[in-house]
Amino acid sequence: MKNLTTRLLITIAITALCACGKPDEKNDPVTPPDKRPENPTPTPSTPDKWLSEVLEFMPAPGQYTNSSTSDLKAAQMLACTQEDDKIVPGKGMVSLGGFGGYIVFRFSRDVENGEGPDFVILGNAFANSSEPGIVQVAFDANGNGKHDPDEEWYELAAPNRKEEVEHEHYELTYHRPDNLTQISDIRWSDNMGGSGIISTSPIASSHNQCIYPLAEYFADGNVPESITFQGVKLKNNGTTTNGTYWYLPPIGPGYADNYSSDYQSIINNDSDTRNSNKFDIDDAIDKNGNPVKLSKITFIRVYNPMHQWCGMLGETSPEICGAINLR
Numbered sequence: 001m002k003n004l005t006t007r008l009l010i011t012i013a014i015t016a017l018c019a020c021g022k023p024d025e026k027n028d029p030v031t032p033p034d035k036r037p038e039n040p041t042p043t044p045s046t047p048d049k050w051l052s053e054v055l056e057f058m059p060a061p062g063q064y065t066n067s068s069t070s071d072l073k074a075a076q077m078l079a080c081t082q083e084d085d086k087i088v089p090g091k092g093m094v095s096l097g098g099f100g101g102y103i104v105f106r107f108s109r110d111v112e113n114g115e116g117p118d119f120v121i122l123g124n125a126f127a128n129s130s131e132p133g134i135v136q137v138a139f140d141a142n143g144n145g146k147h148d149p150d151e152e153w154y155e156l157a158a159p160n161r162k163e164e165v166e167h168e169h170y171e172l173t174y175h176r177p178d179n180l181t182q183i184s185d186i187r188w189s190d191n192m193g194g195s196g197i198i199s200t201s202p203i204a205s206s207h208n209q210c211i212y213p214l215a216e217y218f219a220d221g222n223v224p225e226s227i228t229f230q231g232v233k234l235k236n237n238g239t240t241t242n243g244t245y246w247y248l249p250p251i252g253p254g255y256a257d258n259y260s261s262d263y264q265s266i267i268n269n270d271s272d273t274r275n276s277n278k279f280d281i282d283d284a285i286d287k288n289g290n291p292v293k294l295s296k297i298t299f300i301r302v303y304n305p306m307h308q309w310c311g312m313l314g315e316t317s318p319e320i321c322g323a324i325n326l327r
């Protein structure tokens with residue numbers, strides 16, 4: 001019952017989220033009567049298909065950070081569950097917050113690298129709302145089910161990566177605000193000599209919680225004075241004509257929550273794979289940018305590579321709504 005109530009509250013919260021500004025919403029896969037998949041046989045629903053465990057979730061400051069649509073509980077809801085002998089896909093979505101925010105998840109077994117795409121990540125992208133996330137993969141070499149520091153992350157390189165990357169090794173530090181009980185501006189600095197203040201006034205009418213990650217994200221329960229995120233920084237994609245209305249057009253394929261040309265396509269006649277970005281383990285590169293051949297992977301990490309705040313749209317941050325193992 002408690003679980004049901006929680007889900008209900010999250011559903012209400014997500015509905016509210018969709019109604020209040022950000023042009024983002026989770027669309028259930030829609031199959032109009034005249035456009036049914038050729039093979040209407042129900043696709044297998046096994047524990048191997050759906051994202052089965054969220055191992056880590058660390059949002060950066062963002063308008064949904066510390067709200068029920070983007071907290072640890074919401075992240076855990078992405079994992080499938082077993083009810084009687086039926087596998088129920090995870091529900092809801094999480095927003096990764098500003099630059100660097102990330103999530104790590106896995107399926108119940110390794111994803112084999114077969115011909116073509118190997119897994120998909122469900123998002124809430126639209127033609128005018130693309131918030132790209134960089135996807136990395138790692139293999140559980142010691143088989144302990146956890147990601148260990150020596151199990152290297154490999155980025156799945158987007159085909160147009162060269163034109164899209166602004167900095168290969170970006171570090172962004174957010175500084176803890178004085179007030180942790182309500183929304184307030186956040187000071188930041190980076191490793192390129194840049195610094196500034198994230199003004200929260202454009203989003204304050206619809207978000208009043210503190211947007212700096214709070215105690216639940218830190219093992220000792222203490223909110224640190226600063227948090228530093230590292231990663232590739234992509235060029236911004238936001239455009240506005242008057243500073244009020246912002247558009248986030250898609251960048252090239254190869255990112256999560258980005259409306260690429262294959263976003264609405266389905267794979268293996270499985271309509272669950274609609275509204276997703278498709279990923280091929282063959283695209284893996286190491287930290288020097290060299291291609292890597294991986295026969296299978298265990299962990300998937302998605303992080304936000306954009307440091308972009310767009311007025312009342314808030315930060316540009318990928319939403320993750322689930323994932324499917326195509327193998």
Ligand SMILES: [Ca+2]
Nearest residue numbers: 113114116281
């Ligand atoms: Ca593949």
Ligand SMILES: [Ca+2]
Nearest residue numbers: 140144146148
């Ligand atoms: Ca391990």
Ligand SMILES: [Ca+2]
Nearest residue numbers: 024124131319
């Ligand atoms: Ca989105």
